[in-house]
Amino acid sequence: MTTAAGSAEPVQKVPYRALITTCAMMASLMQVLDSTIVTVSLPYMQGGLSATSDEITWVLTSYVTAVAVMTAPVGWLAHRFGRKNLFIGCLLGFTVTSMMCGAAQSLTEIVLFRIAQGICGAALVPLAQATMLDIYPFEMRAHAMAIFGIGVMVGPIMGPTVGGWLTDTYSWRWAFYVNLPIGILASTGLALYMPRSEWRPELRFDWTGFAVLALGIGCLQMMLDRGLEQDWFDSREIITEATLAGLGFYLFLVHMFTADRPFLPRGVFLDRNFIAAALMMFCTGMVLLATSVLLAPYLQNLADYPVSTAGLALAPRGFGTMASMFLASRLAKYIDQRILMAFGLLLLGWNLQRMSGWTPDVSGFELTSGLVTQGFAVGFIFNPMTVMAFTTLPVHLRGDATALQNLTRNIGSAIGISVTASTLEHNTQVSHSDLVALITPFHRDLHGPGVVAGLLDPVSGHGSAVLDQMINRQAEIIAYSDDFWLMSFVVIPPLLLLLVMRGHRPAARAG
Numbered sequence: 001m002t003t004a005a006g007s008a009e010p011v012q013k014v015p016y017r018a019l020i021t022t023c024a025m026m027a028s029l030m031q032v033l034d035s036t037i038v039t040v041s042l043p044y045m046q047g048g049l050s051a052t053s054d055e056i057t058w059v060l061t062s063y064v065t066a067v068a069v070m071t072a073p074v075g076w077l078a079h080r081f082g083r084k085n086l087f088i089g090c091l092l093g094f095t096v097t098s099m100m101c102g103a104a105q106s107l108t109e110i111v112l113f114r115i116a117q118g119i120c121g122a123a124l125v126p127l128a129q130a131t132m133l134d135i136y137p138f139e140m141r142a143h144a145m146a147i148f149g150i151g152v153m154v155g156p157i158m159g160p161t162v163g164g165w166l167t168d169t170y171s172w173r174w175a176f177y178v179n180l181p182i183g184i185l186a187s188t189g190l191a192l193y194m195p196r197s198e199w200r201p202e203l204r205f206d207w208t209g210f211a212v213l214a215l216g217i218g219c220l221q222m223m224l225d226r227g228l229e230q231d232w233f234d235s236r237e238i239i240t241e242a243t244l245a246g247l248g249f250y251l252f253l254v255h256m257f258t259a260d261r262p263f264l265p266r267g268v269f270l271d272r273n274f275i276a277a278a279l280m281m282f283c284t285g286m287v288l289l290a291t292s293v294l295l296a297p298y299l300q301n302l303a304d305y306p307v308s309t310a311g312l313a314l315a316p317r318g319f320g321t322m323a324s325m326f327l328a329s330r331l332a333k334y335i336d337q338r339i340l341m342a343f344g345l346l347l348l349g350w351n352l353q354r355m356s357g358w359t360p361d362v363s364g365f366e367l368t369s370g371l372v373t374q375g376f377a378v379g380f381i382f383n384p385m386t387v388m389a390f391t392t393l394p395v396h397l398r399g400d401a402t403a404l405q406n407l408t409r410n411i412g413s414a415i416g417i418s419v420t421a422s423t424l425e426h427n428t429q430v431s432h433s434d435l436v437a438l439i440t441p442f443h444r445d446l447h448g449p450g451v452v453a454g455l456l457d458p459v460s461g462h463g464s465a466v467l468d469q470m471i472n473r474q475a476e477i478i479a480y481s482d483d484f485w486l487m488s489f490v491v492i493p494p495l496l497l498l499l500v501m502r503g504h505r506p507a508a509r510a511g
Contacts, residue, residue: 066118075400082199095183216248277389285412320375344380
């Protein structure tokens, strides 16, 4: 069967659709932006809150963990309280907790406020996506997802840029205060123009299913965040978290297939297109945020970019993503969505291979063109993938599906960051050992009357320190290249998943 089920959906005419779209996009942009906007502000927050470098990372960890845990039940909450009521309530809660984070006076306060902010913000992206899928007919859905993708995909890319500018110009507190005007405008617009949705107070929550899933997600997130610092499975803490995560996911699967009414309906997991798209979202999530996390310190520590300049240097990737999303939405009328995704995946893999050859002396043109190309590839993957995920999925499962899709993206991002950080450290140590083995007091370049030979004399204390610094720099360059090379192979599983997706005929859509 090649005709999309979604093409036959009855979609009523929604007034003020452009205003609803703008407000939904603003809400999703706020939530995703806050996952990365404070990354460049952490050193300033550390000093202002008198925290150690280990403690200040909880500002990021607490937020990401809360979002991951609270994403799964969004579909049930939307059915129970009504999508509009939940959307506005979470948006107002996110805005208020953002102000509380900005006003925090201690590490304990900001961690607690960030948890509350994550709880409120977890529903924003899934609700925005479900809302836009509902208010647009099938033939306009690719264009709608292009607009939605600006918030979801560009947010993590622009976060360090915006955060660096706000911190340099004002203070780290403005990384949170910036949400106030956006939150007020978006919540007001949704309250006035978003159509009312039904709510079902008779629904009962599946506490058992949620508890075991929250256990699995929370422990997995903690393991990934603290694994590198605790030396992974040499640590009792990491072994405990891994065991509890595995137990939580196992109990969730058993409960889901045996319970009468699990809080995530089984029908979501039976749709071939949606499951394939969710797995693709997991893989692209691994690459999307990990490259930003790698490139920021690469430019600052190895290429000697100032903080603000490093943030601006990453901005072109966002422009490439925006351009390709709108181009993909236009081409979808004439080209199979699976072909567009294949093009984006191949382009992304080629670009990551190209980045593996970079050095800190990479030219501005090479850096910019590489980031624009990467963003362009991501847009060609994300836009058709989001449309295809809901092509054959029944409408009543859409809220749960959007929550699950965003959950897989968050988990993929967390795993991608953790894996690349671990391989970066490991490969740096290995490369350092390999390079040191080549440096001996008998090396001919370290002898003679030259100034260089005197400065790099490995027998002297000063020469030994200078040599070690040079070797460590070269080892880091090699390790970064290995990480980009490794990430290029992440595109292979999504390419294989394209083979199991059901297609649809572009001609079936209205012009």
